[in-house]
Amino acid sequence: MTIELGVLAAHVPSICHRENVPEYQQDIVAKMDAISEKIETIKPDAVIIVSCHWQSTFHHYVDVSQTHKGVLTAFECPDIISDVKYEYPGDQSLGEKLVMAGKRAKIPVIAVNDPTYVWDYGTVVPLRYLVPSEDVPVVNLSITLAAGLDETYKWGQEIGNVLNGDYKRYVFIFSGALAHNLVRGRHHMPTVSEQALDKQFIDYITGKNWNLAKEMLPQYAKIAGVEGGGRHLAMMLGVLGDKYHPTFHTYAQSSGSGNAIMTFDFKKEL
Ligand SMILES: [Fe+2]
Known part of the structure; x- marks a missing residue:
């Protein structure tokens, strides 16, 4: 494993720029900083x-690029995320292994190896906190709109099989919100109903009720407008399986979205 x-x-x-983080999102940053220290200790290969x-x-x-280098200005919010430079090594051989595994499973997976491709802010922002030294190779993955939750879950399983069949050490980041019916006004929490759904999903996960979390996800994703249609969560459930000890760290709002920080330790002693 x-x-x-x-x-x-x-x-x-x-949270892209530390100096701009509002008070109600400070705990997100504090928890991601703490996780960063843990990642530093793990010293992952990728x-x-x-x-x-x-x-x-x-x-x-x-x-699968050998180097990820670019300058990000987010087209969605260039007033907040502008001129953000990043440069991380890649892991071409690992990326290609994942592509091959997807193809073998008859999942339509394609390698991208293009120095002109600029990362999105869902990739850049968490890495600025979790791997601030930019010294760990990164392989980044899309979510796919034509793929439903089942296919995304299966793709996650295939990815997990590759990573867990290897002797190297990996960290897997799932970047996305829970409830995500956005409204104007960054300070707004999700509605009470959306918060209740987020809490139930988090409770299933922390209780290791993986099957109930998976069963809940399709309706939950629709009603709460879970970011990405819940695909990052489907991939998370597929990649991790039932072999991890989950820890809930914090939850904070952003424009009506609910953002949870959680970690999943392999074989952590209880
Ligand atoms: Fe987002």
Whole structure:
């Protein structure tokens, strides 16, 4: 088993620059800083990250570039995320292994190896906190709109099989919110109904009721407008299976979205 740690992470635009983080999102940043120290201790061979903001239409993409280097200005919010430079090593061989596994499973997966491809902020923002030294190879993955939750879950299982059949050590980051029916006004919490659904999902996960979390996800994703249609969560359930000890760290709002920070330790002593 070599996925040492899974992380459900937030990427709300207002945390991109530490100096701009509002008070009600400070705990997100504090918890991601603490997780960063843990990742530093693990010294992973690579970080795999799936982002709800890399939304492909038909194919699942795997960024197999040897180097990820760019300057991000987010087209969705260039007033908040502008001129953000990043440079991380990639892991081409790992990325290609994932692509091959997807193809073998008859999942439409394609490798992207293009130095002109610029990362989305769902990838950049969590990495700025979780791997601030930019010294760990990264393989980033899209979510795919033509793929439902079942296919995304299966793709996650295939990815998990590759990573867990290896002798190397990995950290897997799932970047996205829970409830995500956005409204104007960054300070707004999700509605009480959406918060209740988020809480139930988190409770199923922390109680290791993986099957109930999976069963809940399709209706929950629709009603609460879960970011990415819940695909990052379907992938999370597929990748991690039932072999992890979950920890809930915090939950905070951003414009009506609910953002949970959770970690998943392999074989953590209880
Ligand atoms: Fe987002």
